[in-house]
Amino acid sequence: MRRALKAIVISGVVALLWAPAQARADGYVAPFAGVTFGSNSIQNHGMYGVNAGWMGAGIIGGEVDFGYAPKFFGSGFDNRVWDLMGNVIVGVPIGGQHGAGFRPYVTGGVGVVQVQIAPGVTSVGEYKTNNFAFDLGAGANAYFSDHVGLRGDVRYFRNVNTSNTGNPFTSFSLSGFDFWRASIGLVLR
DSSP: OOHHHHHHHHHHHHHHHOSSSSOEEEEEEEEEEEEEEEOOOOEEEEEEEEEEEEEETTTTTEEEEEEEETTTTTTOOOOOEEEEEEEEEEOOTTSSSSSSEEEEEEEEEEEEEEEEEEEEETTTTTEEEEHHHHHHHEEEEEESSSSSSEEEEEEEEEEEEEOTTOOOTTEEEEEEEEEEEEEEEEOOO
């Protein structure tokens, strides 16, 4: 958890140094720390990462989400899960796009979720898979100034099984692997 907090602070400092003197677009970087829970997360485990995006016309935009859970299935053996998602985000800025304000939002998209379990834990040796997945979520940004605020959100992640052709749009079904993530973090715009 110390590493996660250190990564959040370093990401925040880097983003502040790169922030423009005058805001021209509603772009943001949001390092976060959170917890996984639900279906395949047998216990609640820590997860951290970063979201980066841009809101066009103040209401709709795009976002990239990266999350990493180093001990997703427990701490007794080496395992990890990470996600990389491209999302659409829709949010209404209450109080405007500059200065203090509040922006509730919904988000959803597609990407990849990787699951990795060390050799010796499963009967097949090392288990590592990259799966097509989707996520859906909701949350809010609370800004204290033009550039700094807090962000909290909850997201649902689910892997998708594809046909043998490898094209997820021709034949797919929902996988049994899914989980929820609740997170809080700094948001810099």
